[in-house]
Amino acid sequence: MNLSYSECSARERLAALLDAGSFHEWLPPQARITSPHLAQLGVPSSFDDGVAIGRGRLAGQDVFVAAQEGAFMGGGVGEVHGAKLVGLLRRAQRERPRAVLLLAESGGVRLHEANAGLIGVSEVMRAVFDLRAAGVPVLVLIGGANGCFGGMGLVARCADRVIISDVGRLAMSGPEVIEASHGVEEFDARDRALVWRTTGGKHRYLLGDADALVDDDVAAFRQAALDWLHRPRPMDLAALEAEHTLLAERQRQAQGCDDARELWQRLGVPEPASVPDLEVAALRPLRPALPETP
Numbered sequence: 001m002n003l004s005y006s007e008c009s010a011r012e013r014l015a016a017l018l019d020a021g022s023f024h025e026w027l028p029p030q031a032r033i034t035s036p037h038l039a040q041l042g043v044p045s046s047f048d049d050g051v052a053i054g055r056g057r058l059a060g061q062d063v064f065v066a067a068q069e070g071a072f073m074g075g076g077v078g079e080v081h082g083a084k085l086v087g088l089l090r091r092a093q094r095e096r097p098r099a100v101l102l103l104a105e106s107g108g109v110r111l112h113e114a115n116a117g118l119i120g121v122s123e124v125m126r127a128v129f130d131l132r133a134a135g136v137p138v139l140v141l142i143g144g145a146n147g148c149f150g151g152m153g154l155v156a157r158c159a160d161r162v163i164i165s166d167v168g169r170l171a172m173s174g175p176e177v178i179e180a181s182h183g184v185e186e187f188d189a190r191d192r193a194l195v196w197r198t199t200g201g202k203h204r205y206l207l208g209d210a211d212a213l214v215d216d217d218v219a220a221f222r223q224a225a226l227d228w229l230h231r232p233r234p235m236d237l238a239a240l241e242a243e244h245t246l247l248a249e250r251q252r253q254a255q256g257c258d259d260a261r262e263l264w265q266r267l268g269v270p271e272p273a274s275v276p277d278l279e280v281a282a283l284r285p286l287r288p289a290l291p292e293t294p
Contacts, residue, residue, distance in 0.1 A: 002217040005143040006167050010052050010067035011045045013103055016218040017141075017225070018056035018065065020178055025054040027084060028214060035078050037113045046072045049080040055097065064092045067103035070146040076110030077151060082120020090129035092136055099137045099229050102159065107174055108150015121151030128158045129235070137161070137232035141221050142168040142210075147199065149174040157209065159228045163224045164201040164210040165217075168282050171199040193276065197260040202275055202283055206264060208246055208290045215280050 003016055014023050027033050029047035038045040050072035055064050066088050068075040076084075079109075085102075092100050109117035128138050138159040140149045147169030148156050156162055160172060164170060173181075175189035197203060203207060205213035211228060214220035233239060258261045264272035267288045277284065 002215075003219065004216050005165060005218050005221055006145050006216050008218065009071065010069040010103065010105070013218060013221075014052060014054075014056065014065060014067050015102075017222050018058055018063075018111060018174075019060065019102075023054055023056040023065070025052055026088070027053065032189050033080055033084075035080050035113065037079065037116065043112055049078060049084065050075060051081050051084050053084050053209075057230070058098075058101070058127065058222070059096040061229065064088055064095075064097045064100045067104065068105045068144070068152070070105035073110055073112075074146045075104075075106035075115045075152070076108065076112075076146070077106060077120050078110040078113035079116035079120060079122075081085045081110070082117060082124060086120070086123045086127050089124065089131050089138075093131050093134050096134070096136055099139055101225060102138065102140045102155070103144075104140050104142050104148040104152050104156055105144025105146050106148060106150065107146055108152060118151065120145055121155065124151075124155050125158050128155060132160060132232070132235050137229070139163060139225055139228060141225065142170055142201070143214075143216060143221065144168070147171070147174070149177075149199075161212070161228045161231070162204075162210040163212040163214060163221060163228065164204055165221070166201045166283075167216045168201040168204075169196070169199040169274035170201070170204050170209060175199070194259075197276060200276075202278070203260050205282075205283070206267065206269060206275075206287050208287075213280055213284060 025143035034045040035049055050069045053066045066085055139161045139248045140156040140159045141163045149171055153170055153172050175195045178187040179189040201213055204210045212224040214224050253266045254263050261272045269286050
């Protein structure tokens with residue numbers, strides 16, 4: 001029986017994704033490492049500050065893992081939350097596990113701790129690049145109900161590989177942020193079909209922003225992580241130039257597009273209007289050929 005990834009809590013995902021009984025958590029809730037800022041603002045805090053970190057095994061291979069808890073402040077990054085992620089990545093640089101898996105579910109920086117959260121995200125990005133340069137791949141898994149937005153959206157695209165489900169979402173600015181900044185005429189955050197066409201996993205996969213598209217199933221995420229575990233993306237000039245080529249071509253193709261369906265048509269996707277209703281297995285073969293990337 002399938003276990004919905006989107007409906008699981010952070011620790012439920014870790015328990016089902018990793019080998020049974022192998023997860024060992026660092027700084028668990030009983031350590032009571034909480035935000036130093038939320039209590040001062042009269043905001044309830046969490047004893048793990050909304051993220052579980054630790055180590056475990058994936059098909060017998062040693063991995064470090066972090067899972068953001070979307071049920072606490074939308075997975076928002078604050079000072080302690082960010083520090084736990086950075087600490088995990090720095091420890092991975094020293095101990096060199098087979099890979100680091102980030103189970104991202106976040107609306108971005110926690111507004112209650114804006115400056116501390118922004119600093120935290122920047123430190124996470126630097127730690128991801130340092131870890132990749134040291135030869136330890138970083139995989140980001142996206143499929144939670146809150147999506148992966150803001151600073152964590154940037155972190156995701158700094159990683160070696162992105163695995164996303166058809167109900168996952170990935171972007172820099174969230175729909176509500178765009179609407180608040182530019183009005184409903186620019187983006188109607190209540191239009192769920194529009195939101196998923198613009199930020200959803202199928203769209204991100206077709207554009208090449210995600211390496212794997214999976215069903216909303218923990219077992220599917222586990223298999224995809226295993227498939228990409230030994231395929232890190234080189235951090236060299238050739239990889240950077242390939243990414244620039246991809247982005248330049250996307251900018252050219254997207255010029256004047258008002259909706260993702262227009263872009264899908266320009267990309268050569270047959271019957272673009274049917275994309276939102278397609279099963280994952282039927283959609284995968286429709287991704288256009290991308291510029292050569294390592």
